Amino acid sequence: MRNLSFYERFSRTFREYPSISRFLVVFAVSGGGLVAYSEGNIQTGAKIDELPEAGSEKKRVVILGTGWAGTSFLKNLKNPSYDIQVISPRNYFAFTPLLPNVTVGTVEARSVVEPIRNIIKKKNLNVIYWEAECYRIDAKTKKVYCRSSEKDKEEFVVDYDYLVIAMGARVNTFNTPGVEENCHYLKEVEDAQKIRRTVIDCFEKACLPTLSDDERKRVLQFVVVGGGPTGVEFAAELHDFVSEDLVKLFDKRIATFAEENFHRDGIDLRTGEMVVKVSDKEISTKVIKTGETSTIPYGMAVWSTGIATRPVVMDFMKQIGQANRRVLATDEWLRVEGTNSIYALGDCATINQRKVMEDISAIFQKADKDSSGTLTVKEFQEALDDICDRYPQMKNLPATAQVAAQQGSYLADCFNRMEQCTKNPEGPLRFREFGRHRFRPFRYKHLGQFAPLGGEQTAAQLPGDWVSIGHSSQWLWYSVYASKQVSWHTRSLVVSDWMRCFIFGRDSSQI
Numbered sequence: 053m054r055n056l057s058f059y060e061r062f063s064r065t066f067r068e069y070p071s072i073s074r075f076l077v078v079f080a081v082s083g084g085g086l087v088a089y090s091e092g093n094i095q096t097g098a099k100i101d102e103l104p105e106a107g108s109e110k111k112r113v114v115i116l117g118t119g120w121a122g123t124s125f126l127k128n129l130k131n132p133s134y135d136i137q138v139i140s141p142r143n144y145f146a147f148t149p150l151l152p153n154v155t156v157g158t159v160e161a162r163s164v165v166e167p168i169r170n171i172i173k174k175k176n177l178n179v180i181y182w183e184a185e186c187y188r189i190d191a192k193t194k195k196v197y198c199r200s201s202e203k204d205k206e207e208f209v210v211d212y213d214y215l216v217i218a219m220g221a222r223v224n225t226f227n228t229p230g231v232e233e234n235c236h237y238l239k240e241v242e243d244a245q246k247i248r249r250t251v252i253d254c255f256e257k258a259c260l261p262t263l264s265d266d267e268r269k270r271v272l273q274f275v276v277v278g279g280g281p282t283g284v285e286f287a288a289e290l291h292d293f294v295s296e297d298l299v300k301l302f303d304k305r306i307a308t309f310a311e312e313n314f315h316r317d318g319i320d321l322r323t324g325e326m327v328v329k330v331s332d333k334e335i336s337t338k339v340i341k342t343g344e345t346s347t348i349p350y351g352m353a354v355w356s357t358g359i360a361t362r363p364v365v366m367d368f369m370k371q372i373g374q375a376n377r378r379v380l381a382t383d384e385w386l387r388v389e390g391t392n393s394i395y396a397l398g399d400c401a402t403i404n405q406r407k408v409m410e411d412i413s414a415i416f417q418k419a420d421k422d423s424s425g426t427l428t429v430k431e432f433q434e435a436l437d438d439i440c441d442r443y444p445q446m447k448n449l450p451a452t453a454q455v456a457a458q459q460g461s462y463l464a465d466c467f468n469r470m471e472q473c474t475k476n477p478e479g480p481l482r483f484r485e486f487g488r489h490r491f492r493p494f495r496y497k498h499l500g501q502f503a504p505l506g507g508e509q510t511a512a513q514l515p516g517d518w519v520s521i522g523h524s525s526q527w528l529w530y531s532v533y534a535s536k537q538v539s540w541h542t543r544s545l546v547v548s549d550w551m552r553c554f555i556f557g558r559d560s561s562q563i
């Protein structure tokens with residue numbers, strides 16, 4: 053290959069990367085000063101009067117939430133025949149499985165988030181994002197009522213033809229007194245950042261000369277309430293942070309206290325007990341069987357006992373006759389029961405499966421094509437095929453990112469093929485009505501799960517019920533989580549954070 057001259061390389065770079073030329077022009081004009089440069093095609097947020105109007109040719113799709121479900125739906129939506137509006141108080145997507153890493157600084161907060169506008173920018177669709185929270189859904193008038201996240205909390209109303217509710221869930225405190233005031237949650241990126249600061253604060257506080265030994269012990273006692281995957285993962289991360297990094301940096305006496313509290317086998321596991329009250333220094337517990345009570349002094353407590361429905365969703369459930377349910381119920385096509393153009397995905401919803409026995413007489417009536425009162429072998433076989441299609445055997449699905457992401461991509465696929473499948477339905481036979489369903493019902497495919505145990509070890513359960521525990525699973529965990537990042541930007545940040553942590557250890561500053 054011939055060597056390119058400097059001029060040829062220069063002009064080729066300009067042609068291939070036009071943004072460089074724009075940058076240079078701005079740089080030259082400003083004489084090196086600071087110039088706020090914004091690319092023309094970035095969505096800067098439309099005004100209210102730019103909202104798609106009722107009766108416009110394009111159907112208006114409103115997505116509530118930018119978490120796993122909402123983002124997966126948005127990323128997979130390709131059909132240009134919709135006007136899409138995304139409403140969420142959070143203008144970014146957060147990769148929640150790495151939040152326990154953020155609590156101790158193994159990974160930085162910025163590395164696990166992707167701005168929603170970056171995702172929108174890559175889509176060749178008509179998408180508007182509003183930084184606001186929805187406080188009311190009106191299914192009758194097809195409107196969502198929103199409040200801006202800005203200081204003035206301005207309110208506005210958005211019309212929809214299709215609504216996708218992907219608002220996730222809130223932390224469940226079971227109304228335990230003192231939890232909100234004294235405990236940390238681990239749900240959002242900000243929670244993880246607060247935990248990190250508090251852990252380091254506790255260590256700094258324990259160094260103060262004014263503290264008694266008893267106080268010092270209390271301050272270095274960390275309590276995790278709830279034994280689910282999130283709580284266990286956080287405890288493992290905290291153990292590594294304390295034993296690998298903090299004890300090396302602090303006074304020897306502090307290190308001894310911390311090691312005593314956090315000796316690997318010395319993590320005190322208390323099952324069969326419930327927390328009844330939390331004060332600023334103690335957690336009161338009750339043994340469920342005997343009713344015996346006791347207190348645990350603590351320096352920091354993390355509350356991780358599961359999730360509950362958000363008030364706006366509960367209010368909506370009352371409106372559509374689901375007041376007696378705990379979670380918003382949908383059918384197998386993710387359509388909210390009792391509505392016809394509202395879908396719900398992820399942690400805020402559950403699929404209410406119809407049972408074969410509820411429809412058994414309708415199934416046999418439909419299968420008996422010649423109305424003879426009996427089924428031939430062929431008719432019976434056809435009925436069984438339709439049953440397998442219509443009633444996918446699913447257990448109650450867990451509230452995980454995996455479920456939320458698969459639901460988002462399933463629904464986007466349905467929206468992408470809406471016109472095609474309305475003309476030529478591809479779903480199973482409708483047993484109680486005429487014709488076929490437009491789409492096949494949602495099916496969940498479990499791709500396995502990881503439980504990081506700390507000390508560079510992970511328990512992995514993979515498809516085919518293959519289970520592995522140890523260092524090799526940790527490497528698998530690294531590669532899977534790196535590959536699951538939503539962009540090359542976050543992927544490179546996460547991998548470089550892991551490398552930084554491996555070489556230099558975690559940072560102990562309060563920032």
Ligand SMILES: Cc1cc2nc3c(=O)[nH]c(=O)nc-3n(C[C@H](O)[C@H](O)[C@H](O)COP(=O)(O)OP(=O)(O)OC[C@H]3O[C@@H](n4cnc5c(N)ncnc54)[C@H](O)[C@@H]3O)c2cc1C
Pocket residue numbers: 116117118119120121122139140141142148149150151152184185186187218219220221238239240282362364397398399400451452453454455456
């Ligand atoms: C620390 C931690 C670790 C986890 N680890 C794993 C794991 O390893 N594997 C796994 O599969 N799952 C894991 N999960 C669970 C997983 O994160 C959730 O199941 C998943 O986030 C659910 O997705 P979602 O879209 O339903 O809700 P979310 O991801 O919570 O998103 C909800 C969205 O709705 C927005 N919203 C909230 N209120 C409103 C409103 N009023 N109006 C509009 N928008 C609103 C929020 O800002 C957010 O953008 C973990 C969760 C946590 C907290």
